[in-house]
Amino acid sequence: MFFHSIPLLFFTLMQAAVGFSQGADANAVGYEAAQRALEQLGSAEPHLALLFSSVRYHPHNVVAGARTALRSDIPFAGATTAGEIVSEGPLGHHSVVVALLSLPGISIGVGVGENLSADSHSAGRQSAEAAVRAANAPAQEVSAGLVFFDGLRGNGSAAVRGVEEVLGSQATIVGGAAGDDAAYQQTFQFGGSEVLTDAVVCAALSGDVALGVGVNHGWSAVSGEHIVTKAEGSILREVDGKPAIALYEDYLGRERVATMRGEVLARLALSYPLGIVGERPGEEYLLRAPFFVNDDGSIVLGGAIQEGDRVVVMVGDKTSAIEAARRAGRRAKVALGGREPRLILIFSCHVRDKLYLERTEGAKEVAAIREELGDAPVAGFYTYGEIAPLPYVGVSEGVDVSKICRAEVHNETVVVCALG
16 A cells, blocks of 8 residues: 655755644644644645644544645654653643654655554565655665554564665664553554554655654663563563563562552553663663563563563663653764754653653653754654664764664654754
8 A cells, every 4th residue: 555655856955843732622633733833834835744643532533634734645644642742842642743844855655554463574564665656766765764553563673674674774764653642452553644553654755854863761770681581572471481570579579569460551661671682782772661560470561572682670760761862862963964953753652751750851851852953843752662773882972873773663762853
């Protein structure tokens, strides 16, 4: 499946604008968010709309409202969320955000891959192949892929591998997993003009567009290394030959861990994620948030994990999380290569939102990013998983890591993407 492409012939400066709205009527909120972004864009012509919406609004009505404000041929890409983010900070869980991009000289295609839960890798490939066809440009000329997938279905890491196989190593791949306000029931994805679930959406940009990506989490290891001895997809069953929960019982105590069993969002995730040890020297830990603790002691994580992985228990707090956001913003600026940011996309784990507790604290994360990147408009959301390259510690401050590191699905991490 693929959607309308917009090949353009003359290069001018990228422009972007962000609008948001809140209220009771989904159609009206979608319309107002798109209309406000359109007004801020001025005389520039929009070519791509990014849509991030609370799941409390009927997704079809949100899209219908936003579509009323915009030309019918402008493709949408985005997802429902666990909270929406703009320049002022997090908006809470009842809003719609629309970012409009004017991209003269850039070929744009949006494609979807369905049945993520049946074959995640294939769904990722299908979304990227459809996006490339819609962009009417060779895959090797795609410079960026914005990817959104169902955060409750399938294997997001496999989907990202499928996208990467199609777009190639020259493309910077970023995005986030759709959420549903931490209800863990159903998420929705927006692709072209469709509303989907159990799907992957890919927006491929081909041409002279730069993405500066910064990735950081701020958590530190507090345990030695342990070996994953049994795992299936995102379910961690055994560590060191014992039920996975025993790892936390050893470090936190049985009584404390017992109070966490069966919770929808395990309190373990707020301060004690798992870190997967990288294979390359200096590689940062890839975090996995423990979302559910099952009766058999297995743990459902926010991303895939494999048997043989080396893992450590991590710890963090609000201060380290905000400083991590600042580092991510700084890295994104460096990676932009001197270009002026025109739009700042933020994909931050919903566990970080829970850690902050109050919107004023979450706003500090956004403020720290903007202190590094300036006054470009901000759009983003709290995710069920963040997509971005996994950087090396030794090079991430001064090198565009997207050119040397492949994209991964992260947890409890903030991803900053500056477009210029």
